[in-house]
Amino acid sequence: MHLYSASQRLMVMICLVAFLCAFTSGVISPDPKRPICCKEDTLTFEKPSIKITKCYIFPAKGKCAAAVVFTDENKLYCIDPKATWLQRRINNLKKRGVICEDYTKS
Numbered sequence: 001m002h003l004y005s006a007s008q009r010l011m012v013m014i015c016l017v018a019f020l021c022a023f024t025s026g027v028i029s030p031d032p033k034r035p036i037c038c039k040e041d042t043l044t045f046e047k048p049s050i051k052i053t054k055c056y057i058f059p060a061k062g063k064c065a066a067a068v069v070f071t072d073e074n075k076l077y078c079i080d081p082k083a084t085w086l087q088r089r090i091n092n093l094k095k096r097g098v099i100c101e102d103y104t105k106s
Contacts, residue, residue, distance in 0.1 A: 038067035038078030055100035
């Protein structure tokens with residue numbers, strides 16, 4: 001099939017862009033085959049002041065630092081596992097029904 005008109009080519013390009021955007025969106029995947037990777041320079045000791053919706057615990061692996069990852073609706077936070085307030089926050093999350101998925105035991 002040959003595309004003869006500019007409008008047909010434009011429509012194909014729009015469809016391709018939409019398709020690519022669907023697969024490269026900022027959706028966070030806790031898939032162990034493609035885990036979240038926190039670099040050493042992205043770790044923080046600061047408490048996020050937002051409502052945490054998910055929590056993951058990752059071990060150090062390759063270029064990825066050991067981290068506890070909190071997520072809200074739009075963002076992910078790489079927390080240094082040595083943060084003094086962290087265990088208390090994890091316990092509070094558990095009381096609210098947000099269980100940290102621990103990938104260090106896999």
